[in-house]
Amino acid sequence: MEPGANNRSKSAGSVGKIRIAIEEATEICRAALRRAGYSEEQVLVITDHLVDAELRGHPFAGLARALSIIEHLKVAGKRVDCDIRITRSGVAFAHIDGDDAVGYLVARKATEIAIAKAKEIGISLVGANGLWYTGNLAYYAEMAAKEGLVTIIVSNGSRIVAPHGGCEPKFCTNPFCIGFPTSQKDKPVIWDIGTSKIMFAQVMLAQRLGTDLPEDTAFDSTGRPTTNPLDVLEGAMAAWGGYKGSGLAMMVQLLGIAAGSSEPTPFMSDFGFLIIAFDPSVLQSQEHVEHNADKFVESIRSTKMLPGEPPARMPFERSIESRNQARSRGWIEVEERVVQQLQEHSSIS
Numbered sequence: 001m002e003p004g005a006n007n008r009s010k011s012a013g014s015v016g017k018i019r020i021a022i023e024e025a026t027e028i029c030r031a032a033l034r035r036a037g038y039s040e041e042q043v044l045v046i047t048d049h050l051v052d053a054e055l056r057g058h059p060f061a062g063l064a065r066a067l068s069i070i071e072h073l074k075v076a077g078k079r080v081d082c083d084i085r086i087t088r089s090g091v092a093f094a095h096i097d098g099d100d101a102v103g104y105l106v107a108r109k110a111t112e113i114a115i116a117k118a119k120e121i122g123i124s125l126v127g128a129n130g131l132w133y134t135g136n137l138a139y140y141a142e143m144a145a146k147e148g149l150v151t152i153i154v155s156n157g158s159r160i161v162a163p164h165g166g167c168e169p170k171f172c173t174n175p176f177c178i179g180f181p182t183s184q185k186d187k188p189v190i191w192d193i194g195t196s197k198i199m200f201a202q203v204m205l206a207q208r209l210g211t212d213l214p215e216d217t218a219f220d221s222t223g224r225p226t227t228n229p230l231d232v233l234e235g236a237m238a239a240w241g242g243y244k245g246s247g248l249a250m251m252v253q254l255l256g257i258a259a260g261s262s263e264p265t266p267f268m269s270d271f272g273f274l275i276i277a278f279d280p281s282v283l284q285s286q287e288h289v290e291h292n293a294d295k296f297v298e299s300i301r302s303t304k305m306l307p308g309e310p311p312a313r314m315p316f317e318r319s320i321e322s323r324n325q326a327r328s329r330g331w332i333e334v335e336e337r338v339v340q341q342l343q344e345h346s347s348i349s
Contacts, residue, residue, distance in 0.1 A: 016209070016335055016336055016337065017333045017334060017335055017336060018333070018334060018336045018339060019331045019332070019333055020331060020332060020333075020334055020339060021330055021331050022051065022055070022326065022327070022330060022331060022332055025051065025054065025063060025332060025334060025339075026047060026051050028063075028339065028342045028343060028346055029047045029050060029051065029063055029066050029342060030043050030044070030047045031346030031347070032066055032067075032070060032342045032345040032346035033046055033047060033066060033069070033070070034346075035345060035346055035347065036069070036070045036073055036080065036345070037073070037080040037081075038080050039080075042080065042105055045104060045105055045108050046066070046069070046102065046104045046105070047066075049104050049108075049135050049136070049139050050062050050063055050065055050066055050104075050135075051063075052136075052139060052323070053065070053135070053136055053139075054326075054332050054334065055322065055323040055326040055327065055332065056136075056138075056319040056320075056322050056323050057318070057319065057322040058136065059205070059334065059335065059338075060199060060201040060202045060204070060205040061135065061136055061199070061201050062334075063334055063338050063339070063342060064201070064204070064205045064208060064335070064338045065133065065135075065201055065204075066342060067208070067338065067341050067342060067345070068133070068201070068204050069102055069133060070345055072132070072133075072268060076268060076269075078100060078102075078132075079100065079101075082098065082099035082100055082101035082105075083097075083099045084096060084097070084098055084099055084101055084105060084106055084109055085097055085099070086113070091117070091121055092117055092121055092123055092124050092125065093117075093124065093125045093126065094110075094113050094114075094117070094124075094125075094126045094127075095126070095127050095128065095259075095260065096109060096110050096113075096126070096127070096128035096129075097128075097129065097130050097260075098128055098129060098130035098131035099130050100130055100131070100132070100269060100270070101130070101131055102131070102132060102133050103131035103132055103133045103134035103135060103155070103271060103273065104133065104134070104135050105131075106128050106130070106131040106273065107128065107131070107134050107135065107140055107155070107273050107275075108140070109128075110126045110127070110128045110140075110273055110275055111126075111140040111143050111144065111275055111277075112143075113126050114126040114144065114151075114275045114276075114277040115143065115144050115147050115149060115277060117277075118144075118147075118149050118277040118278055118279055119147060119149070119279065122278060122279045122282035123276075123277070123278040123279070123282065124275075124276070124277050124278070125274075125275075125276050126274070126275050126277075127258065127259030127260060127272070127273065127274045127275075128259060128260065128272070128273040128274075129256075129259055129260025129261050129270055129271070129272050129273070130260070130270055131270075131271050131273060132157075132268045132269055132270075132271055133268075133271075134155040134157075134175070134271060134273055136192060137153045137154075137155060137175050137176075137177035137192045138177060138179070138190045138192035138316065138319065140153055140177075140179075140275065141153055141177050141178070141179025141188070141190045141192065142179065142188055142190060142316075144179055144275075144277050145179045145180065145181040145185070145188035145190065146181075146185055146186075146188070147181075148181050148185075148279060148280075148281075148286070149179075149181065149277045149278060149279055149280075150178075150179065150180050150181065150277070150278050150279075150280050151177070151178065151179040151275060151276065151277045152177070152178055152275070152276045153176075153177040153178075153179070153273075153274070153275045153276075154174070154175070154176050154177070154252045154255045154256065154273075154274050155174070155175055155252070155256060155271060155272065155273045155274070156171065156172050156174050156252055156253045156255070156256025156257070156259075156261055156265060156271060156272045157172030157173065157174070157256070157261075157265055157268075157271040157272075158172055158264070158265050158266065158267045158268060158269075158271075159171060159172065159264050159265070159267075160172055160173065160196075160200060160232070160233075160236065160237055161173055161174070161195070161196045161236060161237045161238070161239055161249065162219065162236035162237070162238060162239060163239060163246045163249075163250070164239050164242050164243045164245070164246035165243075166236075167219040167223035167235070167236055168223075168236060169235075169236040169237070171249050171250060171252075171253040172196075172200075172249075172253070172265065172271075173194040173195065173196040173199050173200050173237070174194070174195045174196070174248075174249045174252035174253055174256075175192060175193065175194045175195070175252070176192075176193055176195060176248060176252055177190065177191065177192040177193070178190070178191050179191075180293065181280075181290075181293075182290065182293050182294060182297065183290040183291075183293070183294050186320070187317075187320060188316060189293075189297065189314050189315055189316060190315055190316040190319075191315040191316070192315075192316075193240070194240065195239060195240055195241070195245050195246070195248050195249035195252060196217075196237045196238065196239055196240055196249070197214075197216070197217040197237065197238045197239070197240045198213065198214060198217045198218075198237065200237070203218070203229045203232050203237070204229075205335075206229040207229040207230060208337065208338070208341075209335060209337060211229075212227040212228065212229075213226070213227045213228070213229055213232075214227070215227060216238065217237060217238050218231065218232050218235060218236065218237050218238060219231075219235040219236050219237075219238065220234065220235040221234040221235050222235075223235075255272070255274050256271065256272025256273070256274065257272060258272070258274065259272035259273055259274040260272055297314055300312050300313075300314055301313065301314070
């Protein structure tokens with residue numbers, strides 16, 4: 001803990017946030033999920049993912065998501081004792097039926113299978129359906145990168161995003177991720193983006209905190225731009241990247257269908273998840289790949305920048321830096337309301 005900062009001191013200059021020790025935040029999250037009915041093994045998997053999001057500076061995908069999971073279990077009558085099972089399996093492929101489990105559990109299992117198969121024969125393809133809330137795809141890409149594997153990962157979901165130029169929801173936030181290992185195993189290059197201007201978790205957090213959405217990110221039911229998160233469920237979110245981002249979102253939706261999702265995907269149910277993993281040394285020597293990847297990284301970092309622009313960086317560098325800083329100081333900043341609601345769910349005061 002940083003000198004002078006206690007576990008729950010107000011953070012200077014950050015209204016509504018408190019500083020909380022990483023260990024305490026982790027245990028509060030675990031306790032809330034335990035009380036919701038998850039097993040100890042499930043609790044550890046979900047919490048590790050959510051706390052990692054907090055450490056990397058993505059609070060909407062962090063502890064607040066635990067609240068959304070718990071609330072969705074109650075509202076939608078979801079089960080925690082799901083039978084996540086492999087329905088098809090070959091030397092280089094597998095399919096998983098998530099049995100309507102939260103996606104952190106299903107995607108983690110799919111990634112572990114993809115890693116094992118790719119390390120054995122060089123390449124693998126694993127798809128899964130019957131899940132909801134997949135989380136940060138970078139989390140799974142980093143798991144594989146630590147094993148020296150390149151990954152391409154996608155996940156689709158319910159209709160909440162409008163195609164470019166439209167205002168009617170036709171696909172989900174549909175994240176797309178590519179992970180690439182480097183010679184420094186703790187510094188992979190990972191590009192993980194949502195194909196909507198903001199993520200659904202940001203909408204949910206804004207609803208929870210009573211704050212507005214950024215301008216030009218959503219529409220109400222009449223097609224008018226809105227910053228009110230309460231309007232989104234009756235309206236739509238805006239696609240990222242114009243027609244290019246919209247097209248990428250459509251392809252992710254189709255890849256999710258290949259993994260087993262239905263169309264239209266039911267709200268908060270039967271998402272599709274697909275991961276392709278391969279060992280780059282099956283194409284070139286590991287020395288060649290790592291040497292040239294490192295040269296490319298240094299080339300990007302040495303880019304001559306336009307006036308006023310910060311130094312160029314590789315995807316995931318900021319996440320690594322934020323996580324290292326958080327671990328070094330021992331605490332994170334979390335919305336006080338989120339912590340209070342987790343304490344209510346966990347009975348920890």
